[in-house]
Amino acid sequence: MSSQKATISVKSPEYYRLPTNVKPIHYDLIIHTNLKTSKFVGSVTVLLEIVEVTSSIVFHTLNLNIANASLRVVRPGQNVSVYDGHTLKVHLDTELERGTIDLPVILDAGCTAELTLDFGADLTGALIGYFRSAWRHEGKTEYYSLTSMAPTNARRAFPCWDEPLFKATFSITMISRKDTVALSNMNIDSEGPYTSADKNTPDLFKSLSNISLSESGAFSESEWKITRFAKSPPMSTYLVAFSNGPFAYVESSYTSPLSGKVKPLRVYATPDLIHQAHFVLGVTETVMPRYEQIFDIEYPLPKLDTLAAADFDSGAMENWGLIIGRLNTNLLDPKNADALARRDVTSIQTHEIAHQWFGNITTMAWWDNIYLNEGFATLMGSYIIPDKVFPDLKMKSYMVSVELKRAFDLDAKLSSHPIDVPIDDPKMIHQVFDMLAYSKAASVLRMLLHYLGEDNFLKGVSIYLKSRLFKNGVTEDLWAGITEVTGIDVASIMDTWIKKTGFPVVTVIESEDGIFLRQDRFLESGKPDKENNETTWSIPLSLLTISGDGVARVDNTIVLDTREKFIPLDTSKSYKLNAGTVSFYRVLYPGERLVNIAKLATQDAPSFTPEDRIGLLSDALALAKAGMIETSRALDIIQIFRNETEFYVTTSLADTLNAILDTWWENQEVVDLMNGLRRDIFGPMVKRLGYEASKDEPLDVKQLRIGVITAAADANEESVVKELTSRFAKYVKTGDDSHIPPDLLRPTYITAARHGGPIEWQTLKSIISNPTITPSKRSSAIFGICSFTSPSLINQTFDFALKEGKFDFMRECFDEVVRNLGETYAFPYILQFSFQGLNTKKDYEEIKHFFKTKDTSAYRLSLNQILDGILSKAAWKDRSTEDITKWLKERSFVACD
Incomplete structure (x- = not known):
C-alpha cells in the first residue's frame, strides 16, 4: 500500500481521485x-x-x-x-x-x-x-x-x-x-x-x-x-x-497559413448518407486556417476527420483528430435543409474545431474548470469565427438571443452554481456540463472581450495556449496571458464572474445631473435576502449616450465595481446601459425610461443594434417574472417591437410570449387572449413574407419566415394552420412533399400533428423510421410526433421515443429511463423537459415527494433547478394573473372562432 492511499479519508475529495x-x-x-x-x-x-x-x-x-x-x-x-x-x-x-x-x-x-x-x-x-x-x-x-x-x-x-x-x-x-x-x-x-x-x-x-x-x-x-x-x-x-x-468519406484539405503544410480533411459516414457530408466539410476547410491565424498556433496533428453517427450521446465530441457527432449535427443536404439547420451545423462544427486548441492542445487540469473548454469553444464557435467567415448567419444576435438567454435563465435560479464549481464526487462531473459551463462562460468571456478589445483579448488567449502547449491549464493561467497583453488585472475583474454564483441587476435612479446605480443579485423568484446578496461584481457597464444632435457614443471604460456608484450624465438626453447587450447583467430603469428606450430602439437603427432590442425584451420579461416591474409593462415592450424585421429579435419576441403562455397554460382565458395577441403580431408578418422563398433570398429573411410562420401556427392563426395542414395532407395522399419547402418542414409537421390524428402520427413515424431520410427532415418529424394532443397518441409517442415524455409518463417509467439514459449527457435535459410545464405549489410538493426515495446524486443540480423554476412560476402567476388579464382585455385580443 502506498502511503498516500493510506492517509486518504473515505469520502474526502481525494478519495475519488487516483493516487498521483x-x-x-x-x-x-x-x-x-x-x-x-x-x-x-x-x-x-x-x-x-x-x-x-x-x-x-x-x-x-x-x-x-x-x-x-x-x-x-x-x-x-x-x-x-x-x-x-x-x-x-x-x-x-x-x-x-x-x-x-x-x-x-x-x-x-x-x-x-x-x-x-x-x-x-x-x-x-x-x-x-x-x-x-x-x-x-x-x-x-x-x-x-x-x-x-x-x-x-x-x-x-x-x-x-x-x-x-x-x-x-x-x-x-x-x-x-x-x-x-x-x-x-x-x-x-x-x-x-x-x-x-x-x-x-x-x-x-x-x-x-x-x-x-x-x-x-x-x-x-x-x-x-x-x-x-x-x-x-x-x-x-x-x-x-x-x-x-x-464507412465512406468525402475529402478536402487546407493549407496552414503558419507552416504552408497541406493537411487532409475528411468526413466519414455510412455510404447511404455520405452525399450529405459536403457542407460540414466545407465549414471545416473554411475555419481551420482562421483558427491557426487567430491563435498563432498551427494545428498539430497531420489530419482532421469527422464521423457522422446515428447514435451518439451529445451533439458532437471534439476527440483530437476525429470529431464524432450526430447525423443532424454533421450532415446536411443543401437541397432539403432549412436555414436553421445550416446555422446549427456550422456553429457546432466550428465549436468542435475550436476544441482542437481549447481542450485538446491545452486541457483543464480538472473538471471544475470545464468552462475553459466549453465556454471558449462556445464563444469561438457561436460568435467570433462565424461573425468573421459566415456573416450572413448573424451570430452576434444569436449569441444574445440564444446563448445569453440560456445562461440568464439558469443563473437566475437560487440553486445555480459558480462557473468554476468545486467537484469532489465524480457524480457531479456530468452535471456541470450545463448552460453555465457553455453559455454563461461564453457570455462573460464575451463581456471581457468587449471591455478589453477583441485584438487584446485574443492575443492574451494565444499567450495562454502557448504557455500550456500539450499541458494542463487553470483559470489563473488564462488571466495571466490576457493580463500580459493589456496590463489590466483581469483576475480582479473576472474572479467574481467565474467563482461566484449568479449575476447582478443594476437599478437606476435618475437625477438632473446623473444616474445613481446600485447592483444586487438578480433572482427570478424576486429580491434576494442578505445571505444571497453578498457578491459585488465588477461590471463593465458599456454606456450608450446620444447627444442633442443625435450622435451616439459608447463608453466601454466605466466599471461598476462597488455596490453603489454615481455617474454624471445629462438625463434629459437618451441613454442606455449595456449597449449591444455585451455585459452579463440586467437593468432596472425608473418610470417610463425602459419604454422610452424601447421606442427609440425601434426608430434609431444606427444607434441601437438588434442585440440592444433583444436585450430590452429579455430584461423586460425577466424583471416582470421577478416582480420588479408589472408584467403589463413587459407586454407594452412587446407591442413596441411588433413590426420588427430582424429574425433574432422576432425570435426573442416569440420566446417572450411563449414564456408567459408556458406559465399560464392552464388558465384558458389567458391562453385565448395571449393567442389573440400572437395572431395580431405574427399574422401580418406571415402575409408580408409569404410561404415561398425567392431566389437568392438572404438567409436572415428565410430564418424570419420560419420564425413567424411557426409563431402564427402555434397561436392557431387560421390561415396559417389551413395552409400548413393542407400541404401535409397532400403529402399524405401523394407521398410527394416537394410542395413543402425545407424551411417549413418543422412548422408543417408540428402543425399537422397538433391538428391531426392517427394518420398523421403514422406518417410522421414512417418518416422517422425511413433510413434514407435526411437528418434535418428526421429531426423535424421528431418535433412533429412529439406535438400531438390526443392522450392515446401521446402514449404511442412515449413508447416509440424510448419512454421520453411528460411528468405523468416519466413518473411511471422513471427507473427505466434512469437505467437506460441516466449516465448520458442527455438525461438532465430529459428531466428538465419532462417537468418544464409544471407551475403550481402542488406540483412542487408532488415532485419533492416523488424524488424523496430516489438516489438523486447524479442529477441533484438539475432537480433543484427544476424545483426552483416551479416555485418562481407559481409566484409569478399569483402576482400577475389579474394584471395580464386586464391588459389583454383592454386591447380586445380574443380567441379565434
Whole structure:
C-alpha cells in the first residue's frame, strides 16, 4: 500500500481521485472489434513513471473483463527488467470504478514500469465508452462501433488513468474485418492483413488469444486486417477515439497559413448518407486556417476527420483528430435543409474545431474548470469565427438571443452554481456540463472581450495556449496571458464572474445631473435576502449616450465595481446601459425610461443594434417574472417591437410570449387572449413574407419566415394552420412533399400533428423510421410526433421515443429511463423537459415527494433547478394573473372562432 492511499479519508475529495504516485507516460493500445458478435477485446501496455515509492498500482476500469495483468520494471541506469512477466491479480472496485494491483515488490521513485492488461467487453448501445450504433443496409440492421469517452468513460473502453491531468501519448492499433474502415485520432502508419504470425506475436498480444473473437472460435487470416496509427501528442484519455465500420468519406484539405503544410480533411459516414457530408466539410476547410491565424498556433496533428453517427450521446465530441457527432449535427443536404439547420451545423462544427486548441492542445487540469473548454469553444464557435467567415448567419444576435438567454435563465435560479464549481464526487462531473459551463462562460468571456478589445483579448488567449502547449491549464493561467497583453488585472475583474454564483441587476435612479446605480443579485423568484446578496461584481457597464444632435457614443471604460456608484450624465438626453447587450447583467430603469428606450430602439437603427432590442425584451420579461416591474409593462415592450424585421429579435419576441403562455397554460382565458395577441403580431408578418422563398433570398429573411410562420401556427392563426395542414395532407395522399419547402418542414409537421390524428402520427413515424431520410427532415418529424394532443397518441409517442415524455409518463417509467439514459449527457435535459410545464405549489410538493426515495446524486443540480423554476412560476402567476388579464382585455385580443 502506498502511503498516500493510506492517509486518504473515505469520502474526502481525494478519495475519488487516483493516487498521483504513478503517472502514465505512453499507452500501446490494441483493440480487436467483432461487429458481427458485438464484442471487442484488447490489450494495453502502459509505460508508467513511478513518482513516489509504492507497492500498488491503481487505475480506472469499469465493466471490462480483465483477463491478464503483468508488469515489467526498469530501474534507473539499468537496461534489463528486474521484475518481469509475473501475472498479477487485479482487485476491482465498481463503486470507485477502478482496479488495484498489490505488488509483491516495492517500486522505487524514479524507475519506470510497463503494465500490460488484456481485457474484453460487449459492444452495447449504451452511448458511452466503446459502443455500437445501428444502421439499415439492404433491408437489414447492421452495426458499426464508435467511442464517447468524455468525461469519464474511457475506463469503459480500456483500463487507464481516466483523469484529464494524466496526459500521455497513445499508439493505437485496431484489428477489424477487411471490408471495414478503422478510424482513430491519428493518421494511419500502416495497414495490412492480420495473420497468424501477428496473432501470436508476443509484443502484440501477450495472451489475448485466450479470448475468442470469431463466431466459431476459429481464426481466419483472410477475414481480418490490422491498422496501426501514428503516435499521438500527449493527450487526456477523454479525447481518445476509435471507430470501426463500413464507412465512406468525402475529402478536402487546407493549407496552414503558419507552416504552408497541406493537411487532409475528411468526413466519414455510412455510404447511404455520405452525399450529405459536403457542407460540414466545407465549414471545416473554411475555419481551420482562421483558427491557426487567430491563435498563432498551427494545428498539430497531420489530419482532421469527422464521423457522422446515428447514435451518439451529445451533439458532437471534439476527440483530437476525429470529431464524432450526430447525423443532424454533421450532415446536411443543401437541397432539403432549412436555414436553421445550416446555422446549427456550422456553429457546432466550428465549436468542435475550436476544441482542437481549447481542450485538446491545452486541457483543464480538472473538471471544475470545464468552462475553459466549453465556454471558449462556445464563444469561438457561436460568435467570433462565424461573425468573421459566415456573416450572413448573424451570430452576434444569436449569441444574445440564444446563448445569453440560456445562461440568464439558469443563473437566475437560487440553486445555480459558480462557473468554476468545486467537484469532489465524480457524480457531479456530468452535471456541470450545463448552460453555465457553455453559455454563461461564453457570455462573460464575451463581456471581457468587449471591455478589453477583441485584438487584446485574443492575443492574451494565444499567450495562454502557448504557455500550456500539450499541458494542463487553470483559470489563473488564462488571466495571466490576457493580463500580459493589456496590463489590466483581469483576475480582479473576472474572479467574481467565474467563482461566484449568479449575476447582478443594476437599478437606476435618475437625477438632473446623473444616474445613481446600485447592483444586487438578480433572482427570478424576486429580491434576494442578505445571505444571497453578498457578491459585488465588477461590471463593465458599456454606456450608450446620444447627444442633442443625435450622435451616439459608447463608453466601454466605466466599471461598476462597488455596490453603489454615481455617474454624471445629462438625463434629459437618451441613454442606455449595456449597449449591444455585451455585459452579463440586467437593468432596472425608473418610470417610463425602459419604454422610452424601447421606442427609440425601434426608430434609431444606427444607434441601437438588434442585440440592444433583444436585450430590452429579455430584461423586460425577466424583471416582470421577478416582480420588479408589472408584467403589463413587459407586454407594452412587446407591442413596441411588433413590426420588427430582424429574425433574432422576432425570435426573442416569440420566446417572450411563449414564456408567459408556458406559465399560464392552464388558465384558458389567458391562453385565448395571449393567442389573440400572437395572431395580431405574427399574422401580418406571415402575409408580408409569404410561404415561398425567392431566389437568392438572404438567409436572415428565410430564418424570419420560419420564425413567424411557426409563431402564427402555434397561436392557431387560421390561415396559417389551413395552409400548413393542407400541404401535409397532400403529402399524405401523394407521398410527394416537394410542395413543402425545407424551411417549413418543422412548422408543417408540428402543425399537422397538433391538428391531426392517427394518420398523421403514422406518417410522421414512417418518416422517422425511413433510413434514407435526411437528418434535418428526421429531426423535424421528431418535433412533429412529439406535438400531438390526443392522450392515446401521446402514449404511442412515449413508447416509440424510448419512454421520453411528460411528468405523468416519466413518473411511471422513471427507473427505466434512469437505467437506460441516466449516465448520458442527455438525461438532465430529459428531466428538465419532462417537468418544464409544471407551475403550481402542488406540483412542487408532488415532485419533492416523488424524488424523496430516489438516489438523486447524479442529477441533484438539475432537480433543484427544476424545483426552483416551479416555485418562481407559481409566484409569478399569483402576482400577475389579474394584471395580464386586464391588459389583454383592454386591447380586445380574443380567441379565434
